[in-house]
Amino acid sequence: MKLARRLRRHIDMPRDVLVLGMIAFFVALGFGVLVPVLPTFATHFGANDLMVGMVVSTFAAMRLATSPFCGRILERIGGRITLAVGIFIVAISSSTMAFAKNYWWLLGWRAAGGIGSAMFSVSAMTLLLGSVPARMRGRASGFYQSGFLIGGMAGPALGGLLAKISIVAPFHFYALTLAVAGTLGLAMLTTSTTHAADSSAEKIARPLREILADTRFQAACAANLAQGWNSIGVRSSLIPLVIVGGLGLTPTWTGIVFAVAAVVQTIALAPVGRFVDTVGRRPAMLVAGAVMAVAIMGVPLSRSIWPIMGIMCVYAIGAAAMGTAPAASVGDATGGVRGGTPVALFSMSSDTGAILGPLAAGALSDQFGRPLGFAAGAVLLAFSSMMALRMPRQKFSHQQ
Known part of the structure; x- marks a missing residue:
């Protein structure tokens, strides 16, 4: 306490x-x-x-x-x-x-x-x-x-x-x-x-069908699918192969790259969270999806460890937005009420990406080369940006 x-x-x-x-x-x-x-x-x-x-x-x-x-x-x-x-x-x-x-x-x-x-x-x-x-x-x-x-x-x-x-x-x-x-x-x-400070209208539980039809919830699930596919799946399965197999470095370098990116993402969470709450969820998800898509495609094209480290730091800033804005959008769609089932569906989208991502990316990489394995994840991230375009324009001031 x-x-x-x-x-x-x-x-x-x-x-x-x-x-x-x-x-x-x-x-x-x-x-x-x-x-x-x-x-x-x-x-x-x-x-x-x-x-x-x-x-x-x-x-x-x-x-x-x-x-x-x-x-x-x-x-x-x-x-x-x-x-x-x-x-x-x-x-x-x-x-x-x-x-x-x-x-x-x-x-x-x-x-x-x-x-x-x-x-x-x-x-x-x-x-x-x-x-x-x-x-x-x-x-x-x-x-x-x-x-x-x-x-x-x-x-x-x-x-x-x-x-x-x-x-x-x-x-x-x-x-x-x-x-x-x-x-x-x-x-x-x-x-x-x-939360007791929310308005009475927001406390009323929305029917599940309305939440599922809400563009904010749909965009959040699309972003979480892309996040699970790339940040949990492709990041863990293909990037180590690029660093060790492609560049001929030791696995220690994979750990260094991931650790540096994690530090950057942790530092970025506070300012990104403020951006999401003031400028809005929509622009955060729109920009994050595009930035992450471009960044992830740069990994297999890199010829040394330093560009990869820089790319993963940029990716980490986008991942910070993808870890905050979609979750906030789910809260907006549910009003913070009756969140169990919608949150479960939101969580399932990430798990689906984490399970299918490494399998699909690995198969594409084996058959057509690693750039195409990464490209599949980049397409999902770009799709999540397009889904964010459908969200209503909305922002929240600290005086609200």
Whole structure:
């Protein structure tokens, strides 16, 4: 409670936003710790490259399969309880994976973690969008994303150190950080999901069919699909191949490029969030999609590491906008009310991109060369910009 009060004095955000940012940090820290060791741990059971890939992708696949049910769960037991239960499911699955006796045990418990992750993701975003008025949704989304980015930057380095102690130590550490996050959610989040400062009209729940027909929601889902395809999928699968295979550098350089880009994205989140809340969601999504499309196409055409690093920093600024403006647009479309099912659909669009992106980009790259593998993602980003053109012109002043 004291930590939340201190943060609130320095950051003009409601308490729930601060708490969700802290929860995001602990979740991302633990997830990042697991990243360096999970593939290696799977090979201990004789897993080949395809089987290792299944361990990674089954988590996202179960998130996608579970997300449609999260809205009903949230409406039945509330956002705070849904978030905590989801986090504790992932914690139990992580700890249990450390005791896996064979590959299928590992795969099964990893899949169970995806179920809990979907519950956490949908409820956290629903609580976030419902805890702030429209004029603050961009900045709130940016603060929440910064928790993930900071935790994600620290996690892999810590995971490498823990792996020197024991290959299973990161699994238990992940469970511990998740237990902390779940406890924070239960103890510090409020049960209300509607900001009291919003107008009475905005508090009225819109029918789902109206939300689905809203151009703001449609553009947000298109942007999230493109973001999942590129930032989660293509970025993780093809860019390391360009750096290591194309330029002949060590994997360390991939980590350096990603770390520098993550720092740039974290720094950009605050000013981008203010831009989204004052200038508007529409211009932010329009420019971000175009900038990211051009940037991602520059990666396979680069002939040294320095242009790639610069390109990824530019891409990171666009990604900061794509991490804030679409989420704020979902809040606008729902009015911060009845967000469970729409937020689940929004989350599913990103998961769909993250699952299909690496497969499609890899197949295109194998058959026609890496530039075409990147081009497919660039087309989706350009499409998201065109979808943003259909959004109403809208901005929110701080006096609103």
